[in-house]
Amino acid sequence: MTDEPEGLRALKKQRTRQAIADTAIGLFLRNGFDRVSVAEIAAAAEVSKPTLFRYFPTKEELVLHRMADHLGEAARVVRERPAPLTPLAALERHQLERLAAHDPVTGLCEEPEVLAFMRLVYDTPSLSSHLLDYIGHDIDALAAALAEALPGAGALAPRLVAVQFIGVRQELARLNWQRLDGGTPVEQAHRLAVAETVEAVALLRGGAGGRGF
Amino acid sequence: MTDEPEGLRALKKQRTRQAIADTAIGLFLRNGFDRVSVAEIAAAAEVSKPTLFRYFPTKEELVLHRMADHLGEAARVVRERPAPLTPLAALERHQLERLAAHDPVTGLCEEPEVLAFMRLVYDTPSLSSHLLDYIGHDIDALAAALAEALPGAGALAPRLVAVQFIGVRQELARLNWQRLDGGTPVEQAHRLAVAETVEAVALLRGGAGGRGF
DNA sequence: GAAGAAATGCAACTGAGTAACAAAAGTATC
DNA sequence: GATACTTTTGTTACTCAGTTGCATTTCTTC
Structure with missing residues (x-):
């Protein structure tokens, strides 16, 4: 089904992606989509803002990719x-x-x-x-x-x-x-x-x- | 049909609105939507940026209101x-x-x-x-x-x-x-x-x- | 013409998304 | 196991959409 290119690097990428999305959705559910900034999300997920955007092209994708x-x-x-x-x-x-x-x-x-x-x-x-x-x-x-x-x-x-x-x-x-x-x-x-x-x-x-x- | 609240003020408003939209669409057609900034539009329409947004809530509305x-x-x-x-x-x-x-x-x-x-x-x-x-x-x-x-x-x-x-x-x-x-x-x-x-x-x-x- | 209301400009701000470059971490090779 | 190579990341600084507060101008009204 889904390619699993294996390797430590790919594993960490999956984890980071999951962590970012989970953090984001958690914050959105708590405070509302418009009252959470991507900077907050990045900080809460312990990742820099550019990194966040390397995983998700827009703020909306953080929610909709699911x-x-x-x-x-x-x-x-x-x-x-x-x-x-x-x-x-x-x-x-x-x-x-x-x-x-x-x-x-x-x-x-x-x-x-x-x-x-x-x-x-x-x-x-x-x-x-x-x-x-x-x-x-x-x-x-x-x-x-x-x-x-x-x-x-x-x-x-x-x-x-x-x-x-x-x-x-x-x-x-x-x-x-x-x-x-x-x-x-x-x-x-x-x-x-x-x-x-x-x-x-x-x-x-x-x-x-x-x-x- | 459409209310015409008359008066010099209302007239100017209509004219300004029209001028902004025309300027914007002209620029969009010439250069593409994404390659024209609202600042450019405002300047070309001889209006400040906040004023532009008092007439149109978003950049997209400049086009779609038609x-x-x-x-x-x-x-x-x-x-x-x-x-x-x-x-x-x-x-x-x-x-x-x-x-x-x-x-x-x-x-x-x-x-x-x-x-x-x-x-x-x-x-x-x-x-x-x-x-x-x-x-x-x-x-x-x-x-x-x-x-x-x-x-x-x-x-x-x-x-x-x-x-x-x-x-x-x-x-x-x-x-x-x-x-x-x-x-x-x-x-x-x-x-x-x-x-x-x-x-x-x-x-x-x-x-x-x-x-x- | 003066008082009040509405529209505008200015300057500074927030927030999304991007670019450049340097640092760090993973992978492969000998 | 150290070395060279590639991928990922962080930092900083930027562009651009859209907003805010306030002073100023412009129209309306009496």
């Missing part, structure tokens, strides 16, 4: 789907599985640290703004995978479907988090999330026309 | 649609009208300054990133209008349809611009844009299921 792992997940799901499944069916199944596992990417995770982390991202404009950039790459990847899966569909439809699916997925994740953060019990939130996911995919599959739109 | 006029247009179209039209039908008709008028918002405008302006926005990461924030507000407004138009639809479906429509509209606009910027003649680009708009709305209305997704 979400980068799941980038391109939708595209992978489409590519690796078993033969009988349509792309949308595979995406739906995968999404339901992630919901059942209470995976943070779905927004449905009751862990207090995760909830606080998501609140940090959603409540900080510069973070949620940057998050949209990530999502853009996700759309690109999914569009490519869809075009590959349906060679006869042209270039436009896959792109549009990718925009729609990723947009909807993101919207549902935000909704899931909002409910949990608002105090809704997990089991209830999970039932709602499942129902909404099924409804959303049905909407994507069957269109909005039949519903009066 | 797109703010059309914010909430989709929501308005839905609210003011004539009785027999469904929301999607009204949005489609309006979009086709804007295309016929070669309205810059559609991306289909051959004016060299407009083309260059859009290139500036699309090719500058911090600008296209900020543009997404605008679009977010557009989605919110359309979601509200759709929920109003279909009281029985619940809260979820209107939101999802809004996400889908605005996302798709944006994608098509980018495509239109790319073609014109790449040298495609306007008439041809217009025909393609019309066809794609119709196809996109058909996709939204009828769903992706029937197309193998």
